[in-house]
Amino acid sequence: MALSNNVIGAINFIAMLLSIPIIGAGIWLATEPDNSCVKILQWPVIVLGILVLVVALAGFVGGFWRVPWLLIIYLVAMIILIILLACLVVFIYMVTLKGSGHLVPSRAYLEYSLEDYSGWLQRRVRSSFKWDRIRSCLSSSSMCAELNQSYRMAQDFFDAHITPLQSGCCKPPTECGYTFVNPTYWISPINTAADMDCLQWSNEQTQLCYSCDSCKAGLLANLKKEWRRADLILLIALVGLVWVYLIGCFAFRNAKTEDLFRKYKQGDSYN
Template structure:
């Protein structure tokens, strides 16, 4: 059993080493081989990938060398690192559950999508995610991803099909004006303002633009749609978090067995 624990630890760390090298390779490709200067969106993705890759590589090498060479000191550092990650993972999971526990969309009569308001979401999300400083970068990502441009290629029947579809929170909030404005759709992203003006005093009605790079990206409803999308993704991410915690706990237990095995071998050398 003791020998098996060392084999398992070594195998797991070989796999995580490969994953960490892959993450570092992805960073190098994004940072040095993508044409043009990196956008805000790319920078938000590539640096976390590099940091995670370096941390994973360091811990994997500690576990692999410690278990293969039977070095208790390195195994202790490895196990303590896993415990720290487990504690941080639990805190992060609890925090995610707390800040995403509030927020829901409002169904609009006669259409297949929902609309959202910033005030319906957790105050921490409002202050730290869609504040003025962060919104510039998020807005840049929305434009770069062309999340609204794809709707034009799908819904071209003067917007009539548009009302029947289940749009994502971002599509229903950033790619069209609020339904209360009373605008007439010509296609998915081109809306005609009534001659008498918007039917609502909502500031989002004036923020709307038929310019493909503006649309409703500066609307409060768009910020709410981003929060709704983030909430959905984080809620699904909780299942992934629980799975990762179980894997970390198994690695911790096997690491403890490997440490005990290394001490036993050291004792047998000097009876």
Template sequence: MVRVSNGLIAVLNAITLALSIAILGAGIWLSVRGSTDCEKFLDRPAIAVGAFLLVVSVAGLVGACCRVSWLLWLYLLVTFVLIVLLLCFTVFAFVVTNRGAGEVVSGRGYREYRLGDYSNWLRRRVNDAGNWGRIRSCIRESKICESFGKKHRNLSQFVVHNLSPVQSGCCKPPSECNFRFAGGTTWIKPDNFSSNVSDCHTWENDPKVLCFDCGSCKAGVLANLKNEWKKVAVVNLLFLIFLTAVYSVGCCAIRNNRRDDSNRSWKRSDP
């Protein structure tokens, strides 16, 4: 009779197997059909995660259904490593995103962001030329500033709108530049313009330039990343609970397999 723990491990790994196939298929589809760097950004990670889950779930499924103890041991080892890595990642995510918050702008409905408010680790990542080149390409391809410009044709609409961190940092110049709003993503520099703020000199009305290379744009991306990582932290917590439960059930399945092996050996030795 198949024990409950073995049956649970088999069911859980059957679900994981189906999930891994879906992730692997999505990664392959992105690799083949993706037409831009943004669309292909997640293809390799998706393929790697899908293939890894596929191998692990097959090991757990075969180990539970066929009572192959060494496969279950391997499955438990990998699960334990995943629990440790996921816990470390969750703690790391909280540490590197505990700094940084948007500053309220007087008379405006949006916040502005400063790159120096974020952790050194995050700043180094966005300041890397290769990393930022890919992020900037994604922002352009998303046309987030183009849609922003169509919605804000006059100053009264613009000042009350609650902009996203990326819109605030990338689609307009910082408020301290004191540029005059001319509609959409067009701003007019005052006569005899002079400023110590580097973003003010970086800003261009060209839709392909705007403030995509500004520190405020990078800070807006990090602010958005911080918000997303908060959601990821909740998912990580739930996944940790799930993995811990699976690990516990797997330990029971191993114990059952050893007990059954001992019983079979005892029966064979009984005259």
């Protein structure tokens, strides 16, 4: 019984360690400028990681200090958290399945279209109420100003591999035919009817293309890349937690069997 309880305690210490990458993934998302503006995924991930830590701690205490009711709470709560984590992993994969950048002639950077992304992600940015807050947050960052410091000549900028957010928000879409002055200042052509985003562009440094669909698409492209990385971390943690849980169940069953066998032998000795 003692050996089995020690095994349960030890593997729940591993479960506690597995909560660290989950919490870390949430904190990393929270520190990314785009995710800090959107505020969708980071808090569910952080909260789930903290819950895994608390439940694993309960299993650790229950195993080493032989508290059966804590072990039962651990077994029930952990399977619920594993299911929730699995659902989150699948959800992130599904909503980031669609969407990618498009090559345009004579440009190293990609252009992005809002319609390419999943309907769920699109709804996060299509609402004017939601986007006004996100746009205000994005425009307060230095991501566009950094382009002006890095690229002086048009060809250098056209050959640059800028981020999806910078491509969508800091410059007009290439199809609009604007003439480059610097990365955030462009001369308007006579005809700007190619796309609504062409009319949305402004050389005002606080406006730029933050109201454009291309900016929304660039944001979603950034989110997709970062969420996919976080999803890989969550998947690895999920596999580890499932492995730990199965070993814990096996050890708990052995502990109960040993306990019953010990009581049975004690009963025989009295007879």
